[in-house]
Amino acid sequence: MARVLIRQLEYLVALSRERHFARAAAACSVTQPALSAGIRKLEDELRVPIVRRGNRFQGFTPEGERVLRWAHRAVAACDALMSDARSAREGLTGMLRVGMVPTAVDPVGYLCAQMQRHHPRVRLRVRECAPAEVQRGLAGGEFDVGVTYLDTTRSPHEGRVCPLYHERYVVLAQADGCFAGRLHVDWEELDQVPLCVPAHPAPERGVLEETARGVGARLDVRAEVGSVPGMLAYLRHAPGAAIVAASWLEVLSLPDDVVPVPLREPDTVSHVGVVAAPRGPVPDVAEEFLTCARRMTAGAAVPAPRPGTEPGGPVGDPAPGTGVWPPRQGWTAGNP
Known part of the structure; x- marks a missing residue:
């Protein structure tokens, strides 16, 4: 039976992120020869070529792309396990990986600030990407949560989606x-x-x-x-x-x-929300992010409005049924 080590999978995930052997090695705090040897060992264990090699990194083979998807999931599961064990001892810790559509930058910034205000040991990694990439990252274990258009994203599990705001x-x-x-x-x-x-x-x-x-x-x-x-x-x-x-x-x-x-005429509205990974247990850091989002939509943790953003201001009145008027110029907190 193949003896695949989590460390080898971490090397692979780092290489997919950095697209460069030396930078991937630095991200893993190892030398480049050690990282290359670990990936070659993984190829030997699985008996498939994973990386296209030349004078520089040239991408992954088709077999490597399949292995990479499993690597993202395995590393994410291991990180969640370690984080959950640490949280039991010393409170919420670990890395929260967020994929977001670019237009959600302000609400995501607010939610991330809320996370670190209440859980200063939590680290954040936020990346902007298209909705389809957010969905792929959630399915492949690259992201713990996504903030994206709910019109194009569905989660099969109840409770893993939190409608966040209306975008006009x-x-x-x-x-x-x-x-x-x-x-x-x-x-x-x-x-x-x-x-x-x-x-x-x-x-x-x-x-x-x-x-x-x-x-x-x-x-x-x-x-x-x-x-x-x-x-x-x-x-x-x-x-x-x-x-x-x-x-x-x-x-x-x-x-x-x-x-x-x-x-x-018509009032063009896109529904944006927080979506957790569709499979497996939800990491504690992701669950807490969802909790912060639910508080915001309930109006319990919405920041004070800035001058000029009151109802009837530059963007307009609140959407009916949202429960709160727009706390910001561009996004209306509340369930779609």
Whole structure:
């Protein structure tokens, strides 16, 4: 029977993350020859080639990709076991690995701060990625929790999903431009305006296109930009408007000559929430993250609003039935 060691699997996981032998070795606090020898030993034990080798790391073989998925799960399970044992002795400890869609950066920052405020021995590793990558990371054991669009993510186990907030979209326009002084913009009006939109594969791009088709609007897309700061830079020097998720308003400072205007009719809403791994026991750190999320949606731990974000402010009134008004400019806490 093959004698596979957890340490060998840790080497493999580090190599998949770093994509470089020397950096993977440094992450594991071993020499590069020791890491390479450990991976070769694993290949010998399993009798399959795992790594494509050359002058540098060239990726994994098809067999290696399958082994890697098991390695992520095994290392995550071992980490959870060690963390649970330590928690029984000295309180909650360990690493919490979070995969999130980029537009959730502010709520995730808040939840991570809550975690470390109450559990200072917990360490955090947060990575931005697309919804499909969040889902793959949860299934493969790379993430303990994901913060992603619930429209595209499902968990088969009750209690492993916490709806977190409603995400809406706004138009960013020049203060003296086509939407000057407007309280809202209808989707049908956008087909008359040169637009800057998120570039593919940004998840919100698909939402925008689907909504425009639903109301019969033809978006006049003049620019596709891969980041919101890049969209703002473009907008300052070009006529027209941009469409972004309203949650970006919390973490970006808009130039004085750019204003946000809510989109209306239809009220485009994406549901974002916390999702735990679909299989196996939920690590204590992941369960606590879910608990923090539930407190936030219940209004028990929502931070005070910033100036200008009261109801009727720049983004609008609270969604009916949420139980709390928007604590932030861009996201409305509460169950979808």
